[in-house]
Each structure stands twice: as C-alpha cells, then as structure tokens.
Amino acid sequence: MTTQLPFSDEPPECVNESGSWCQYVFNVTHNEWLAASAHWLVAKPLRILMILVIAFLIRYLARRVIDRLTRATGERTPTLLRPLKERAPQALGVLVSERRAQRARTIGSVLKSIVSFVVFGLAFILILGELGLNLGPIVASAGIVGIALGFGAQNLVKDFLSGMFMMLEDQYGVGDVVDVGEASGTVEAVGLRVTTLRDVNGTVWYVRNGEILRVGNSSQGFAVAVVDLPVAHGTDVAEATEILDRVVREATDAKPMSDDVLEPPEILGVEKVAAEGITLRATVKVRPGRQWATQRALRAKLMAAFEDAGIQAPLTRLLPPPQGA
Structure with a gap:
C-alpha cells in the first residue's frame, strides 16, 4: 500500500502550455509552486502596472494639451477661449490680460480635474477586473454613495455649476464693476465657488456663485x-x-x-x-x-x-x- 505525498513530484499541467508564464517561470526557477502561481505573481501585477503606466501617461499628455490651450502670452487670447464669447471691455487695459488668464486658468483647472477623474476611474475599474472582483455591487454602491454625497453637498455642486457657466459665458471678470445684490464693487478674483469683490469703502466681499441670482455689470459694452x-x-x-x-x-x-x-x-x-x-x-x-x-x-x-x-x-x-x- 502506497501513501500519496502532499506535494506531487509531477510538474503542473500549465508547464506544457507553450509561451505561458507558467512554463517560463518553471524553466527559470524549476519551482512547481512558483510556476503554478505565475499568473498571480507575474502576469496580473504586470498588467496592473501597465494599466497604471498608461493611465499616468494619458493624464500627463492631456494636462499638457490643456496647459497649451489655456496659456496666455502677452495680449494673445488663450486658444481655449477663442471659441467662447468674451465681453471684456478694452477700457480695463492691462486688466484684460489678467482677466483672460484667470478665466483660462480656472477653466483649465476644471478640465484637468475631469480628465484625472475619468482616467483614474477607468484605471481603477480595469484593475478591479484584473483582480477578479465582481464590479456590479461596487458600481451600485458607488452610485448610492454618489447620490448621498450629491444631496449632502448640493450647495457646493450648485456653486460649482454656477461658477462654470459664469466662466463660459463671461458674465463678469477681473476689473469689472458689478452689483450682485447684497454686495457691489470691483471684481478682484473669480473662482468656481466664490467671487471676490471690493466695494468703494475697501471692504472685501466673498460671494458664493450659487447665491447670485442677478448680476448688474457696469463694465460691458458702454x-x-x-x-x-x-x-x-x-x-x-x-x-x-x-x-x-x-x-x-x-x-x-x-x-x-x-x-x-x-x-x-x-x-x-x-x-x-x-x-x-x-x-x-x-x-x-x-x-x-x-x-x-x-x-x-x-x-x-x-x-x-x-x-x-x-x-x-x-x-x-x-x-x-x-x-x-
């Protein structure tokens, strides 16, 4: 009567698969366990590493393109702003260039954030797929969490969207004299969430974009x-x-x-x-x-x-x- 040993002396069957990682690792190490685990120890980490490298490369190239499109040189309008409507009065002089540069930087910052979110989000999903995880429950959970965060941060989302549309439409910018209801004065800075005004008394007002219902601009056209x-x-x-x-x-x-x-x-x-x-x-x-x-x-x-x-x-x-x- 013979007793079966816990570890067989026979090499794993995957060794016979021509061109497989299992065969390659077994030929190099002559270790059955490493050869049988080659798919998890070598193939999957390499794929995950490749996904991350490609994601970082795409993000880097996209950010370079956005920087090139939003770069303002002297009096030249940034390429990204050329298709958009501009109401900057020439009477502002040097402030026109500052206004264009700030507008381009803000829109470029939003585009960079969107690119990073999309690229790394797709990379994360592909990595989970490589690990063999079921993506259905994860996607459903992410949707529920997103809805919850949307309700909790609805004011922030409102400010963000209002600021984005305000930037795209060029309703006002740096150097404009505006009346936004509760405050009026000269615009010193424009962001996606807050607009900064300085009134005639020197007081600085920080106005949330989502709370601005109307804007009276005294610096457009004539x-x-x-x-x-x-x-x-x-x-x-x-x-x-x-x-x-x-x-x-x-x-x-x-x-x-x-x-x-x-x-x-x-x-x-x-x-x-x-x-x-x-x-x-x-x-x-x-x-x-x-x-x-x-x-x-x-x-x-x-x-x-x-x-x-x-x-x-x-x-x-x-x-x-x-x-x-």
Missing part, C-alpha cells in the same frame, strides 16, 4: 454718464439749458475727456420739477467704467459755470433769512 444739476425755482430754464449744453460739449470735445466719449452728449433739459427745485439732465455715452469720472468732471465744470452766470442752487432759496435782516 456706459452712460448721467449728470443731474438742480437749480432753484424762478431760474431762467432756457439760459440754464444753454449753459448746460455749451459746457458739456466743450468739456467732452477737449482732452482728456474726449478719449472716453463714444458719442456726442445729449442735453435732455428739465428732468424733474420738485418742491425744492428744478433738475436739469445731460447724458454722455462713454467707455465702460469711465462714467463716474466723467460725471464728476462735468458736474464740477457745470457748477462753476452756473455760479459765474448767477444761477442759484435750490439750497440757497430754501435757507431762512438771517435774524434781524
């Missing part, structure tokens, strides 16, 4: 400088209007204001009649962002011209006469 001059009741309106017309046209035709003026001024005349006085109005279409400087300059010239002509402001008529006069 702006209108509205100049209202109040005069007292009893003023010769025709004379005041003539002075208003003359001063505004002379000022807008002269340097440096003429560089900002896009069209001849409009003298609208009497805008409002109230108990305290009469308001005269003139409007000038100017480059975006230059309306406030134009208004201040015109208002100063008009006040001096009205004073020289003896045209009184409403307040001088409303003051009571001094006692004993």
